[in-house]
Amino acid sequence: MIPQRExxxxxxxxxxxxxxVSVSILIFAAGMLARVLSWARGGRGLKYSFSxxxxxxxxxDVFLGRRxxxxxxxxxxSHLLVLWGFLGLFAGTSMLMVDHYLYHCLTGLSYxxxxxxxxxxxxxxxxxxxxxxxxRFIFKIGRLEKRWADLVVPLWxxxxxxxxxxxxGSRMAAQEPAWGGWSSAGLLxxxxxxxxxxxxxxxxxxxxxxxLVSLGLIAALPFTKLFHMLASPTALYMxxxxxxxxxxxxxxxxxxxxxxxxxxxxxxxxRCGRCTEVCPxxxxxxxxxxxRFLLSARKREAVNYGTLPAAFLFGKRDVPAESGESIYNRIxxxxxxxxxxxxxxxxxxxxxxxxxxxxxxxxxxxxxPQLLAKTLESLTKHDNPWGAHRKKRxxxxxxxxxPSISGANPPDGLCYFAGCTxxxxxxxxxxxxxxxxxxxxxxxxxxxxxxDEPCCxxxxxxxxxxxxxxxxxxxxxxxxxxxxxxxLVTSSPHCFNxxxxxxxxxxxxxxxxxxxxxxxRHYTQLLKxxxxxxxxxxxxxxxxxxxFHDPCYLGRYNNLFDAPREIISAIPGVEMVEMExxxxxxxxCGGGGGRMWQEDMTCKVTISERRIAEADAAxxxxxxxxxxxxxxxxxxxVKTAGLEQTLRVLDxxxxxxxxxxxxxx
Amino acid sequence: xxxxxxxxxQVAEVEDADIVLNDDKTGVLKDDLVMGINEWDSYAxxxxxxxxxxxxxxxxxxxxxxxxxxxxxxxxxxxxxxEVVHIDKNGFEGSDAxxxxxxxxxxxxxxxFDLLLTGVQGSDDGWGQVGIILAEILDLPFASLxxxxxxxxxxxxxxxxxxxxxxxxxxxxxxxxxxxxTGINIPRYVSIMGIRRTRNLPIAGTGAGQLGLMNSEIGTExxxxxxxxxxxxxxxxxxxxxxxxxxxVCEKALSIIREKGGTD
Numbered sequence: 001m002i003p004q005r006e007x008x009x010x011x012x013x014x015x016x017x018x019x020x021v022s023v024s025i026l027i028f029a030a031g032m033l034a035r036v037l038s039w040a041r042g043g044r045g046l047k048y049s050f051s052x053x054x055x056x057x058x059x060x061d062v063f064l065g066r067r068x069x070x071x072x073x074x075x076x077x078s079h080l081l082v083l084w085g086f087l088g089l090f091a092g093t094s095m096l097m098v099d100h101y102l103y104h105c106l107t108g109l110s111y112x113x114x115x116x117x118x119x120x121x122x123x124x125x126x127x128x129x130x131x132x133x134x135x136r137f138i139f140k141i142g143r144l145e146k147r148w149a150d151l152v153v154p155l156w157x158x159x160x161x162x163x164x165x166x167x168x169g170s171r172m173a174a175q176e177p178a179w180g181g182w183s184s185a186g187l188l189x190x191x192x193x194x195x196x197x198x199x200x201x202x203x204x205x206x207x208x209x210x211x212l213v214s215l216g217l218i219a220a221l222p223f224t225k226l227f228h229m230l231a232s233p234t235a236l237y238m239x240x241x242x243x244x245x246x247x248x249x250x251x252x253x254x255x256x257x258x259x260x261x262x263x264x265x266x267x268x269x270x271r272c273g274r275c276t277e278v279c280p281x282x283x284x285x286x287x288x289x290x291x292r293f294l295l296s297a298r299k300r301e302a303v304n305y306g307t308l309p310a311a312f313l314f315g316k317r318d319v320p321a322e323s324g325e326s327i328y329n330r331i332x333x334x335x336x337x338x339x340x341x342x343x344x345x346x347x348x349x350x351x352x353x354x355x356x357x358x359x360x361x362x363x364x365x366x367x368x369p370q371l372l373a374k375t376l377e378s379l380t381k382h383d384n385p386w387g388a389h390r391k392k393r394x395x396x397x398x399x400x401x402x403p404s405i406s407g408a409n410p411p412d413g414l415c416y417f418a419g420c421t422x423x424x425x426x427x428x429x430x431x432x433x434x435x436x437x438x439x440x441x442x443x444x445x446x447x448x449x450x451x452d453e454p455c456c457x458x459x460x461x462x463x464x465x466x467x468x469x470x471x472x473x474x475x476x477x478x479x480x481x482x483x484x485x486x487x488l489v490t491s492s493p494h495c496f497n498x499x500x501x502x503x504x505x506x507x508x509x510x511x512x513x514x515x516x517x518x519x520x521r522h523y524t525q526l527l528k529x530x531x532x533x534x535x536x537x538x539x540x541x542x543x544x545x546x547x548f549h550d551p552c553y554l555g556r557y558n559n560l561f562d563a564p565r566e567i568i569s570a571i572p573g574v575e576m577v578e579m580e581x582x583x584x585x586x587x588x589c590g591g592g593g594g595r596m597w598q599e600d601m602t603c604k605v606t607i608s609e610r611r612i613a614e615a616d617a618a619x620x621x622x623x624x625x626x627x628x629x630x631x632x633x634x635x636x637x638v639k640t641a642g643l644e645q646t647l648r649v650l651d652x653x654x655x656x657x658x659x660x661x662x663x664x665x
Numbered sequence: 666x667x668x669x670x671x672x673x674x675q676v677a678e679v680e681d682a683d684i685v686l687n688d689d690k691t692g693v694l695k696d697d698l699v700m701g702i703n704e705w706d707s708y709a710x711x712x713x714x715x716x717x718x719x720x721x722x723x724x725x726x727x728x729x730x731x732x733x734x735x736x737x738x739x740x741x742x743x744x745x746x747x748e749v750v751h752i753d754k755n756g757f758e759g760s761d762a763x764x765x766x767x768x769x770x771x772x773x774x775x776x777x778f779d780l781l782l783t784g785v786q787g788s789d790d791g792w793g794q795v796g797i798i799l800a801e802i803l804d805l806p807f808a809s810l811x812x813x814x815x816x817x818x819x820x821x822x823x824x825x826x827x828x829x830x831x832x833x834x835x836x837x838x839x840x841x842x843x844x845x846x847t848g849i850n851i852p853r854y855v856s857i858m859g860i861r862r863t864r865n866l867p868i869a870g871t872g873a874g875q876l877g878l879m880n881s882e883i884g885t886e887x888x889x890x891x892x893x894x895x896x897x898x899x900x901x902x903x904x905x906x907x908x909x910x911x912x913x914v915c916e917k918a919l920s921i922i923r924e925k926g927g928t929d
Contacts, residue, residue, distance in 0.1 A: 365744075365853035373854040380857065381678060381699040389681045391697060467857030 003179040004107045005115070007100040009171070010200065011207055024215035031222025032230065035267060041305065042260030044356075045244045054240045062233050067345040074135060075272075081128025086157070088121030089164070112182045119168075119185050125161045129154045143273030150271075153224050160217055163210040165189050170206055173199035228270045232346035235261075235268035239347030242505060257360035258301065262353045266298040268346040275340035275350060280588040281333045285604030288333035290340040290350040297353055300327055328367045331357050333601055336462050336593030337552040342584065351593075358464030375597035376465055379472070384420040385459050385597055394451040396422070396429040402436050404450030410484040413445035414526075417499075419492040420455050421596075421628040427635060428628035431491050434653035435523055441660065442535035446489075454479060458494040461502060463594035473503055480518055488520040493553035493627045494592070496522040500558065522554060524626050524652060528563040531570060540661040541573030547620035549579070549611065549634065550586035551627035559584075564626050564652055571659040579614040587611050589637075591629035608637035616643055623649045667722040667816055667839075671713040671782040672769055672796070673706040673741060675734035676789045690894045693789075702737040705784025709845040711852040712814060713782050714745045720816050723747045725776065729768050730754050735868055742866050743859035749868050756873035759885030762794035767883055769795070770802040771876040780821070781842045785810055796844035807842035808835045812849050 008014050061067050065083065069076030092114065099106040106114050133154055136144045144150070169189025172180055174196055180187040193199035221227060238261045258266075275290035276282050282289040334354045341349040361367055368376075378387040394404060396418065405411060416436065422428045439446050457472030476499075479485070490496040499520040530536045546568055554560045561583045569576050581587040590607030600606070605613075612634060615623045623638075625631055628651075635649040650658075677698040685694040702710070713724045726741035728734045729752040738749040752768050760768070773781060781803070783796035800807035812832065813824035818839075825833040826846050837843065873883060880886050905921075907914045 362854060362856050363859060365855055365859070368854040370851060376854065377701075381701060382681075387681060389683070389697075391683075392681075465856060467859075467861060471857055 002108050003111045003177070003182075005096075005111065007096060010174075010204065017211060020211065020215050024219040027219040028221055031219075035222055035227060036230075038305075039260055039263045039267070041256065042258050042263045043256030044259035044261075046238060046241045046259075046261055047244055049241065051240075054237060057240070058233060058237045061236055061345075065345075067236075067347075070345075071274075071343075074131075078128050078132040078135065081124045082132065082157070083128075085121045085123075085125025085128055085161070088117065089125065089161075092118045092121065112179055115183045115186075119183050122161050122164055123185060126158065129158045129161070133158075143277050145271050145273065147271075149225055153226060156213070156217055156220075160210070160213045163206060163213055166192075167203065167206045167210050169193070170199045170203040174203055225270055228268060228346070231264060231267040232270065235264045236347040238264055239341070239349060243352070244505075258297075258356045259352065262356050263301065265346075265348040265350075265353055266294060266301060268348055269294050269298070270346065271295070272345065274343040274345065275348070278339040278343045280335060280337060280339065280590060280607045280610070281601075281603075284590075284607045284610060286333050286601045288330055288601075290334075293327075293330050293334075294348070294350060294353060296327055296330065297357065327357060328361045331361060332369055332372070332594070332598060334593050335552070335588045335590055335595050335607065337588035338556045339585075339588065342556065355462070355464055359466055360464075362464045362466075369598055372463060372594060372598050375594075376460065376463070376468060379455055379460060380468060383472075383475075384424060384455050386420060386424040388424045391451060393423050393453055394448070396424075396432050397436070397448065400433060400436060403447040405447065405452070405483055406450070410482075411447040413447055413487075414439075415483075415485045415488050416446050416448050417456075417488050417490045417495055418448060418453065419490060419495045419628065421632070422491040423453070425628065425632060427632055428491075428651075431628055431631065431651045431653055434651065434657045435491060438527070438530075438536065438653060438656055438660070442530045444530070444535075449479065449483075452479070456495040456498045458492075458498040458502075459594055459597065461498065462592070469502075470506060473498075473506060477503070477507065486518045488518055489523055489526050490520065491523055491628060493522055493551045493558070494629070496520055497553040497557050522558075522560065522626070524554065524560065524563045524567070527652070527656065528567055531567055536656065536660065538571050538656075538659040538661075540659050542571055542655070542659055543573040544621045545575045545577055545619055546622045546624055546655070547577050547579050547615050547618050548582070549589065549615070549623050549625040549630055550582060551625060551630050552586070552588050552592055554626055555586055556584060564624070567652065567656065568624060571655070574659075577618045577620055579611075579618045579620070581614065587614065589625075589627075589630040589633045591627075591633040596629050596633070606637065606640070608633040609641055612637040612641050612643065612647065616641075616647060621647065622655070623647065624652050624655050625649065626652045667716050667720045667779045667818060668725075668777060669713040669716055669722060669780045669782060670725045670727060670773055670776065670778045671706075671709050671741075671746075672727050672729075672784075672799070673710055673737055674703045674728060674784075674787050675700050675730050675737050676703045676787060679788075684897060686895055686897065690896065691892055692895065700733055700736065702740060703784055703787050703789075705786055705788070705845060705847055706737075707784075707852045708847050708849050709782040709784045710741055710744060710746070711850045712845055713780075714853075715850060716780070716814075716816055717745065720818065722779070725750065725778070727769060727772060728752070729757060729765060738868050739860055739863045739866075740855050742863040743855045744853060751868050751870045752876070753870065753872035756878070756880070757883050759888055760883050761888040761890040762792045762798055763889070764883040764887045766795050766798035766802055767878060767887075768873065768876065770799055771878060772871060773799070774803060779839045780816075781805070781840070783842070783844050785844045785846050793844075796842060800842035803842070805840055805842050806837055807844070808837050809844040810846050811843050812846045814843065814845075814849065 008017075011017070063083075065076050065080045068079045095106065095114065133151075135141050136146065136150060165185055166189060168183060168186035170193055172183065172186050173190040173193035176196075180190070190199070193202065221229070243259065243261065269291070271291060273291050276292075279288070279290050331354050334351060336351050338351060341347065341351060374387070375385045379385050382388060383390050384393070397404075403411065416439070418432045422432045436446075436448075454475040455472050456476055457469040460466075460468035460472060488499060490499070499518070527536065548564055548568060550556070550561060565576065568574055579587075587610065588607060589611055612623070623634055625634060631649060631651050638644055638647050638649055677693060677695055678701045679698065682698055685697070686692070687694050710726060713726075716722070717724045724746045726738060726746040726749045728738055728749070731754045735751055738751055741749055750772055752772060757764060757768055781799065783799065785796070786793035787795075797807060797809060808821075808823045808825055810826045811823045812826045815822040820839055821837045821841065821843070823835050823837055823843060825835055827833055907917045909917070
């Protein structure tokens, strides 16, 4: 007898089965369609583009689960087993259909291989699910929530898989095939039945039960966390695409506050909690967590603009306490450091969702924190967030004779864009003073814009004041064009990031040439070049243990991790040490995302104090940073932590100048 | 339904600015100064919008000033005002509070309204009179220095801020006039996009001539007050730096405070 298997062996009423299949596929398709269509409601779109790199990254991330393995191999293993088990069984079941209706191929050796693989996939699914359940409910891994859905969904899958084995066992007990050894798990299960007749009657019941459980699972898929199968890969692919710019006169209609991608992000969240684990705000004990925020945003969308499945899940009448204005209380904690997006296996950018809702809050205007509103008004009126008079912008250069724009001819050379905080904050002014002294001594031909230097608009964009950001951007671009400025260097990673990454999004909309009309570098890049060219020479040894704090907008946002470290390591006497979190894994100082210009949040320990504690623990005597906001916040934290005697916070420029054996001119 | 008219003024923002007087010492040079809505008026405007949001009705914002003051009128539109009127400053130069009030009243008097709001005072001249004189000219009841307002459609209950943290509750029949004190609310943030969207909305314009005001009623001629001279008081060097250890400094500071009667 040739090894093979008869479909619907001993099953009556096959038409009922097909009816059930149709119903379940119909529900599945309707649910999927409704959820996917709900993404189209979003206000801001994406610039879709196809890139083979993105696609191959996506396939590797999805099918190998690279992002899930990262920092948690246990989770990666469990997910990989479930994923491949599920896919394999799904493909196998489809194969049976092909075999039965189209082309009879599962016969002989190919059938034996097929049944062996199906058992393997089944065992993978079961072991993956059990491992996941054990991790969540027995090992009680901190970040994993214990909601009903977290129990019901895996158990449902487990029942489907186990009933498959029981079905196989009862069939084998009834058929007693000669090739049973190829399905050893099924063979083992078959011993549960004493005789042929008992097995056959159980077989029929189990067959229908297995069909119902499996078809039910398909129908329920769009309405449960299993929907992440579609939403998470979509989010992951979209996260690599550039976003569409906001049109200045665009009126945001109700329900359009979130971008299309943000809506996908909300659906893609599986509540794994990796974001909350790495969030500096959550870790400081502030009343914020990215996961909680995403979930309340998801609930708000569902309740206010619920589509079919969302209405089904939450019910329109059930307005949760966290909907409406109160979500505004949760949007200002985020420092936009980006750690959550890096950690998220689905590539969800909580920042983007937060930024959309910040925009909504800003346009509404009634619930903007007072200090922030004052800051934005100051930016509008005085062209800087510090409320300082614009005439005082160039006062940092007093006594240094720094060349600045004057007269009618465009100056030549490198343009040093000092930025607002570096220009106005007395501590941060030392960054500019040291930097121009280094440039002078290195013989670099440079100039500053002077008192007419505009704000780049970064703070406006981070807090969702899109109109103000675009206004500032137009000011800057207009000024760069008027003076034919084509080569910029900034003190702040925030200005750098705005010029490099934000401006092109907006400029390419109406004028594609403008987008590439100037080059921008952060000062760390320039200093490294000068060091390599031998224009910076260290003449003094600094016998000190030094650590480097990566500014988020330099490191995580622009992948510039090495230049500052290479410079520091080149200084004689310096012993470079790393803190617990560094590089791509760095911990935010707490000053970004508009936090610098807000009231302090209630917390157990401030974000910056946590960072300074890490520097202290690493035994550092100096914390070097490369951002005016980091410099101010970290130095404050050193004072509040009472570490002034043992720990100094310096900007990289200040350290370099010390090592050059020069004082600022 | 409560129809509200609110009078707003554009003033120079002087925070962190170095004030420079003009040559004849009658005013401040505004070249380097940023202009904005008078702080008290921003609270009055917010209060007007809140009344509209809770009780319905229309909000009309009114400003007397030069062309620039259209900026604050656009801001009023962005906040939710239904209509704005700009009275050209031409002819009003040198007016006292009565002259300004006459100008405003000649627009307000022709309109229907239930409530007229102004700020308590302007941050530039600091007269604190225009709102009250308006009530006089329009022959309406008024309440000044209001820090809380409850609208009952036919009348208001207002809380007036008096000396030493006391408040007075006043029932004010409508129509009536209220001058608003800072802190009555938190004025909403007005986004740049919000203001940009008002770019094509009309601003009604009028002037002394159209309003039928005589030269003898407004401007320098109609003013009973004449500004003699503006000056900036010279800095006095009375700062005393305390030196010594922390406890010594504290002791010295405490004794100085005692000496001046600070701990009584």
